[in-house]
Amino acid sequence: MVGLHKSEFKNPVVRWIDQRLPIPSLLQKEYAQFPTPKNFNYFWNFGALAMVNLVIMIVTGVFLAMHYTPHTAHAFDSVERIMRDVNYGWLIRYIHMNGASMFFIVVYIHIFRGLYYGSYKAPRELLWMLGVVILLLLMATAFMGYVLPWGQMSFWGATVITNLFSAIPIVGPDIVVWLWGGFSVDNPTLNRFFSLHYLLPFVIVGVVFLHIVALHVTGSNNPLGIEPKGPQDTIPFHPYYTIKDTFGLCIYLIVFAFFVFFAPNYMGHPDNYIPANPLVTPAHIVPEWYFLPFYAILRAVPDKLGGVLLMFGSILILFVLPWLDTSPVRSMRFRPLARPFFWMFAISCVVLGYCGAMPAEGIWVTISRVGTAYYFMYFLVILPLLGKLERPLKLPESISAPVLRGGGPVPAAAAAKPMEKA
Amino acid sequence: MRQLLALALAAAVALSAHASLHAAGGAPRPPAQDWSFGGLFGTFDRASAQRGFQVYKQVCAACHAMKQLSYRNLADIGLSDAEIRAIAAEVMVQDGPNDDGEMFERPGRPSDRFRSPFPNEKAARAANNGAYPVDLSLIIKARPYGADYLYALLTGYREEPPPGVPVMEGMHYNDWFPGHWIAMARPLYDDQVTYADGTPATTEQMARDVTTFLAWASEPELEERRAMGVRVILFLLVLAGMTYAVKRKVWADLKH
Numbered sequence: 001m002v003g004l005h006k007s008e009f010k011n012p013v014v015r016w017i018d019q020r021l022p023i024p025s026l027l028q029k030e031y032a033q034f035p036t037p038k039n040f041n042y043f044w045n046f047g048a049l050a051m052v053n054l055v056i057m058i059v060t061g062v063f064l065a066m067h068y069t070p071h072t073a074h075a076f077d078s079v080e081r082i083m084r085d086v087n088y089g090w091l092i093r094y095i096h097m098n099g100a101s102m103f104f105i106v107v108y109i110h111i112f113r114g115l116y117y118g119s120y121k122a123p124r125e126l127l128w129m130l131g132v133v134i135l136l137l138l139m140a141t142a143f144m145g146y147v148l149p150w151g152q153m154s155f156w157g158a159t160v161i162t163n164l165f166s167a168i169p170i171v172g173p174d175i176v177v178w179l180w181g182g183f184s185v186d187n188p189t190l191n192r193f194f195s196l197h198y199l200l201p202f203v204i205v206g207v208v209f210l211h212i213v214a215l216h217v218t219g220s221n222n223p224l225g226i227e228p229k230g231p232q233d234t235i236p237f238h239p240y241y242t243i244k245d246t247f248g249l250c251i252y253l254i255v256f257a258f259f260v261f262f263a264p265n266y267m268g269h270p271d272n273y274i275p276a277n278p279l280v281t282p283a284h285i286v287p288e289w290y291f292l293p294f295y296a297i298l299r300a301v302p303d304k305l306g307g308v309l310l311m312f313g314s315i316l317i318l319f320v321l322p323w324l325d326t327s328p329v330r331s332m333r334f335r336p337l338a339r340p341f342f343w344m345f346a347i348s349c350v351v352l353g354y355c356g357a358m359p360a361e362g363i364w365v366t367i368s369r370v371g372t373a374y375y376f377m378y379f380l381v382i383l384p385l386l387g388k389l390e391r392p393l394k395l396p397e398s399i400s401a402p403v404l405r406g407g408g409p410v411p412a413a414a415a416a417k418p419m420e421k422a
Numbered sequence: 423m424r425q426l427l428a429l430a431l432a433a434a435v436a437l438s439a440h441a442s443l444h445a446a447g448g449a450p451r452p453p454a455q456d457w458s459f460g461g462l463f464g465t466f467d468r469a470s471a472q473r474g475f476q477v478y479k480q481v482c483a484a485c486h487a488m489k490q491l492s493y494r495n496l497a498d499i500g501l502s503d504a505e506i507r508a509i510a511a512e513v514m515v516q517d518g519p520n521d522d523g524e525m526f527e528r529p530g531r532p533s534d535r536f537r538s539p540f541p542n543e544k545a546a547r548a549a550n551n552g553a554y555p556v557d558l559s560l561i562i563k564a565r566p567y568g569a570d571y572l573y574a575l576l577t578g579y580r581e582e583p584p585p586g587v588p589v590m591e592g593m594h595y596n597d598w599f600p601g602h603w604i605a606m607a608r609p610l611y612d613d614q615v616t617y618a619d620g621t622p623a624t625t626e627q628m629a630r631d632v633t634t635f636l637a638w639a640s641e642p643e644l645e646e647r648r649a650m651g652v653r654v655i656l657f658l659l660v661l662a663g664m665t666y667a668v669k670r671k672v673w674a675d676l677k678h
Contacts (some may be wrong), residue, residue, distance in 0.1 A: 077490070
């Protein structure tokens with residue numbers, strides 16, 4: 001029949017739908033048969049985990065919004081009402097609150113996975129850049145969400161971060177007034193943050209969709225960083241990776257549940273259980289842990305504008321990373337010279353995070369400066385130079401070769417018909 | 423699995439680093455106490471929490487509000503309906519307007535919030551030498567080291583500051599308050615309240631009881647949360663085990 005999609009589904013209902021709206025065919029192609037490198041390690045679980053986390057955040061967030069009041073006089077009390085009087089309100093709120101931290105744990109591991117195995121290199125540059133867009137949106141969403149309970153850290157964090165824009169020459173102060181909707185962080189600020197905090201997650205959903213579309217064009221990278229040479233190197237996504245992701249999901253949920261049920265405030269700051277007070281500044285204003293490395297970079301620079309530029313630059317630089325790293329070899333497994341520099345980069349991020357939690361004085365400023373210098377050196381000097389200087393190890397012939405240890409031929413049964421077993 | 427173990431190790435390192443972050447916050451770390459609600463599976467000692475409520479009512483409530491709590495919540499720490507009604511009825515609350523448009527006073531009901539000692543922050547400051555007695559509803563969650571800190575604070579007053587420390591007029595020296603000079607005078611003295619159950623009302627005992635009460639007030643969901651957590655995590659462990667078995671079976675035909 002002209003105009004109808006050719007469906008291979010046997011079930012008459014599915015078939016009827018598939019002929020008119022071929023979503024079942026699409027899912028079959030992109031999620032069931034989708035050829036995936038056979039050699040993923042567990043670091044390849046984190047994309048799926050981030051996806052699940054996003055759904056958890058949206059679902060809990062929608063329910064929280066039913067009970068939350070975005071007004072400076074009521075926000076703090078409405079959150080406490082959720083905690084005390086709404087049925088299982090404490091559960092919903094603690095999932096959402098810890099979910100933000102879990103999201104960053106998952107996303108940071110996902111990003112470092114990409115950095116280590118060179119997932120950003122051609123042809124996956126756009127896939128990587130969409131990921132950086134997601135990271136930026138995630139940070140904006142998390143920041144605005146943290147303001148909503150209107151505790152001391154909410155208020156002062158919002159004040160510090162929005163004030164950063166005043167460093168922009170000429171128009172800076174006007175931009176800050178525009179962001180605030182007034183002359184200080186106040187009710188209009190809280191209202192717009194609530195509105196945007198509800199909006200941005202759906203923008204993230206959109207960019208995640210593009211991220212996945214781009215992924216399904218190029219296919220996934222893998223720990224060896226070489227492209228599959230043929231069907232012997234890949235396995236269908238289902239059931240191999242659906243079950244592997246499900247197992248990873250269980251482990252992730254156990255960690256998540258531990259925080260929610262046994263240490264719900266561990267990753268938070270006690271000051272945010274004090275209602276916001278514009279007249280009392282906390283002794284140390286610190287952002288949530290996931291912003292600490294960037295906060296350290298901000299404070300490492302004596303000049304305010306310079307600090308702001310470096311802080312935003314530390315993320316924006318990721319956009320051009322595919323062109324900064326000149327090495328044709330993706331995986332650090334075959335880059336003996338680059339590997340220690342990578343681990344030093346990882347350590348510098350952790351050290352910067354620690355410095356961000358410390359007062360900006362004495363030795364901590366010095367360490368922050370060293371960490372900041374290395375952070376940018378890694379991208380701007382080390383990676384561009386290493387590509388020229390380094391002699392990478394010999395890459396394996398194919399994914400199957402090292403997987404099979406001897407590099408022998410693939411047993412026909414292995415890759416061909418995984419679903420047809422007992 | 424190797425990667426998962428490596429991740430778990432990294433997480434353990436990161437989490438232990440977190441503990442030292444708070445320690446570096448400035449104030450001295452109060453000694454850890456053995457709390458009924460401590461650890462992963464603790465529950466609130468009901469008798470202690472009830473005595474603590476008595477201390478709050480007879481001592482703290484003169485200055486400190488607890489506006490997030492209602493009298494009905496006291497059922498959680500084992501007070502009977504009749505007791506709660508009696509406690510609520512002891513205070514007069516403003517209600518209205520009535521049909522004539524007038525505000526009026528009536529005895530409290532279980533559904534009323536704990537009555538605040540002052541109508542607003544300005545009045546509280548005016549009556550307390552300019553200092554604001556903070557709301558205690560969330561005090562245990564709102565201070566680093568929570569219960570340990572509060573117990574240390576309540577038992578950490580000194581008659582005289584250590585030698586060499588200049589006296590601050592109108593302030594009181596405390597070993598555990600950040601900056602040491604606190605506006606609140608020592609609130610607890612031995613035998614300040616008389617416990618109905620005969621427990622000797624030492625300063626330490628009252629501090630322990632009121633801290634238990636305030637810990638419950640900060641996290642009234644704690645027991646339900648932990649009980650649910652045990653079931654959720656046990657379920658997930660079983661599910662993870664079964665999922666791993668299925669994963670092994672599915673992958674078994676891939677020789678590698």
